[in-house]
Amino acid sequence: MSGTEERRENTGLVVYSSKTGNTRKLAQGIHRGLEDALGEGIRIAAVEDNPDPAGSAWILAGFWADRGNADQKALNYLKSLEGRSVGLFGTLGAYPDSAHAKDIAQKARDAAAEKNTVLGCFLCQGKIDPALTERFRSLPADNPHAMTEERMKRHTEAAKHPDENDIASGVSACLAMIKAVLPGAAN
Numbered sequence: 001m002s003g004t005e006e007r008r009e010n011t012g013l014v015v016y017s018s019k020t021g022n023t024r025k026l027a028q029g030i031h032r033g034l035e036d037a038l039g040e041g042i043r044i045a046a047v048e049d050n051p052d053p054a055g056s057a058w059i060l061a062g063f064w065a066d067r068g069n070a071d072q073k074a075l076n077y078l079k080s081l082e083g084r085s086v087g088l089f090g091t092l093g094a095y096p097d098s099a100h101a102k103d104i105a106q107k108a109r110d111a112a113a114e115k116n117t118v119l120g121c122f123l124c125q126g127k128i129d130p131a132l133t134e135r136f137r138s139l140p141a142d143n144p145h146a147m148t149e150e151r152m153k154r155h156t157e158a159a160k161h162p163d164e165n166d167i168a169s170g171v172s173a174c175l176a177m178i179k180a181v182l183p184g185a186a187n
């Protein structure tokens with residue numbers, strides 16, 4: 001194999017869906033961290049640009065949580081992939097170790113797993129659109145979505161993310177996911 005071919009096989013794609021910028025920030029941090037670890041030439045693109053997966057040894061796809069699922073643009077892209085090795089990352093308002101987060105991760109995994117191999121999923125919190133927080137605040141106390149002290153605490157914590165620790169954890173998690181499909185890996 002020539003050097004050029006080797007390099008091409010080594011490349012991957014980071015694609016992300018982001019409404020308010022949290023997942024874009026995480027994606028850019030992961031991309032930077034991966035290039036530091038693996039070398040330059042890794043592609044990064046917004047899902048709206050519908051990046052061609054051809055030639056990518058692996059794909060890392062980012063989503064944001066939207067009403068109990070991964071967002072629709074990310075789901076559509078995941079479902080368009082075939083025969084790929086796909087790692088997932090995402091941001092959400094809920095705590096990443098909550099049952100809600102696990103449920104959303106599973107839905108993203110299921111969408112990707114239809115025609116691909118899923119390598120894993122990394123989640124962290126992302127600040128919640130203040131307009132949404134306000135909407136919850138305006139609900140009457142007997143509404144199931146009404147703002148409670150515990151919910152407000154979660155929104156306040158989410159407002160600090162994704163931070164540098166989240167990005168460092170995302171880089172480590174994504175490196176571990178793609179390790180299995182890097183050239184030279186025992187598999």
Ligand SMILES: Cc1cc2nc3c(=O)[nH]c(=O)nc-3n(C[C@H](O)[C@H](O)[C@H](O)COP(=O)(O)O)c2cc1C
Nearest residue numbers: 018019020021022023064065067068091093094126
């Ligand atoms: C319309 C809407 C729906 C949301 N639904 C959920 C949800 O079901 N679960 C959750 O944990 N967070 C939810 N969030 C919070 C976002 O997932 C979170 O703020 C995320 O980081 C946004 O990512 P982005 O900045 O990349 O768009 C929602 C936010 C909005 C605006």
